[in-house]
Amino acid sequence: MEQAVDVTDGEPTPLDLDDIQWGALNERPSPYVGSYLLLRIDDPVAGRELVRRLARFVDSGPPATDPSSGAWLTVAFSYQGLKALGVPPESLDSFAPEFREGMKARAAELGDVGESSPENWEAPLGSSDVHVALAALSPDRASLEAILEKARNAHQELPGVQLIWQQDCYQLPTGRTSFGFKDGIGQPSVEGSGRPASNPKEKPLKAGEIILGYPDETGELAPMPTPDVLGRNGTYVVFRKLHTRVAAYRQYLRANAASRQEEALLxxxxxxxxxxxxxxxxxxxxxxxxxxxxxxxxxDFLYGDDRRGFKCPAGAHARRANPRDSLDDQGSVDVRLHRMIRRGTSYGSMLPEGVLEDDGVDRGIMFIFAGAHLKRQFEFVKTQWLNDGIFLGAPQEKDPLVGANDGSGTFTIPQRPIRRRLQQLPPFVVTRGGEYCFAPGIRGLKWLAELDS
Structure with missing residues (x-):
């Protein structure tokens, strides 16, 4: 059994890497192609057979020496999916309340209102039909098709399982998303994962912030679903399909900048x-x-030498999503309690460079978040840091890119001698749907496959 050491302040805690789904801790290749699939379980016996078959294709273990080789599959379940498999009520009740409620029920709190409200979501996202979520990723199309064929074979012969949604995705060689910026840079490192820290100024996160069954930053164990075999080495997964209004974004920059150079800076x-x-x-x-x-x-940087935001505004998207040491003087906020693994994947063709008119193509980002605490990680960051400006001292401001803007928002750019304040920020991102899922460890998958209704 492959194990790595989680170096904590106390006794080292071994990470059971052979039981952790590979996608939870390992970096994706770059570039890559991929596909997300959602399935509905109509028959629990067929559903458990599906899990048994899929478990054979789910990788685990320490980081690959070459992340650009091969392809991998990640398997996760919604609350309704676990219920459809026949998981006992006492086990279902042991999951986090946010997971049991589902993303649709929490949409208003998350700021998914107006055009982003569930009534406008892409079917079947947000419905009780979403049971199993599969993520297949590969550095090349041939390897991706091979793993997708295995996934298709796992469910096509089972009349009690239906493929209800599929979204192809990719990452460009530049790593840039539809807004034109390179993404996926500021990932936290996790103790015991075997992956080095990308920021030597920050300590790795305790493993229990991401994987259940290990001490987290508080020194405690996060509440873990029962039985132990199901909860341990699992992680909660948030997936969201976000449509990006690239033309509107470019138009806004053009309207508020005097030159192309100023557009780029803005x-x-x-x-x-x-x-x-x-x-x-x-x-x-x-x-x-x-x-x-x-x-x-x-x-490799912090914000401590830029408290007033003259270099990077305090309200900028990257700084809101990870304030680093910006909040050290507030004492009550520990940024490390709100870190999580974040994966952004593009979908839809890119709007050609320089085009300012919308071409009608659905394009955007599939955002995936992984962590052990849905409420104090994803939900806290979304509601307190992205959709609210109180912690910045700017209660009327939201994240300028992904915040729940409605056309009346502002964004402050500190500069001398007079700060600049942008007005009437429109919504550049619209939520198309999503769900809270749970990705069990390998032994948890096998336990699900062996359930007897």
Whole structure:
């Protein structure tokens, strides 16, 4: 059995890497292609047979020496999916209340209102039909098709299981998403995962922040579903389909900038990074592609020397999503309690560079979040840091890119001698749907497959 050591302040805690689904802790290859699939279980016996078959294709173990090789499959279940499999009530009741309620029930609290409200979500997202979520990723199309064929064979011969939704996705060689910025840079490292920290200024997270069954940053164990075989080495997974209004974003920059150079700077101020991935905290005046493309440097920074946000505005998207040491003077807020694994994957074709009119194509980002605490990780960040400006001292402001903006919002850019305040921020991102899921460990998958109704 492969194990790695979780180096805590007390006795080392071994991470059972052979029981943790590979996608939870390992970096994705770059570039890659992938596909997300949702299935409905109409018959619990067929559903358990599906899980038995899928479990054979789910990888675990320590980080691959070459993340660009092969393909992998991640399997997760909604609360309704576990119920459809025949998981006993006492076990279902042991899951986090947010997971049991589901994302649709919590949409208003998350800021999914108006155009982003569940009544406008893409079917079947948000419905009780979403039972099993599969994520297949690969560095090349041939390997992806091979793993997808295995997944298809696992369910096509089972009349009690139906494929109800599929979304193809990809990452460009540049790593850039539809807004034109490189993504996926600021991931936290996790003790015992075997993956080095990308920011030497930050300690790795305790494993229990991401994987259930290990001490977290408080020194305690997160509440874990029962029985132990089902909960241990599992993680909660949040998936959201977000449509991006790229033309509207470009139009807004054009309308509020006097030159192309100023447009680029304004976009960087909104995001907190330049298109190449170079952080404003390190390169505040101009883009630095060499810095942005260097994984040893593009996440090696803090905000402590920029409290007032002259280099990177406090309200910029990247700084809101991970304030780093910005809040150290507030005492009551421990940023490390709200970190999580975040994966962004593009879908739909890119809007050609320079085009300012919407072409009608559905494009955007499939966002995946993984962690052991739905409420104090994903929900806290979404409601308190992205949709609210109180912690910044700007209660009327929201995240300029992904916040629940309605056309009346503002965004402050600190500068001398007079700060600049952008007005009438429109919604650049619209939620198309999503769900809370649970990805069990390998032994948990086998336990589900062996359930007897």
């Amino acid at each position: 976009g960087a101020k909104l995001l907190g990074r330049w298109p190449s991935g170079a952080p404003l905290a390190v390169s505040p005046e101009r883009d630095d592609p060499e810095l942005g493309g260097d994984p040893g440097r593009n996440n």
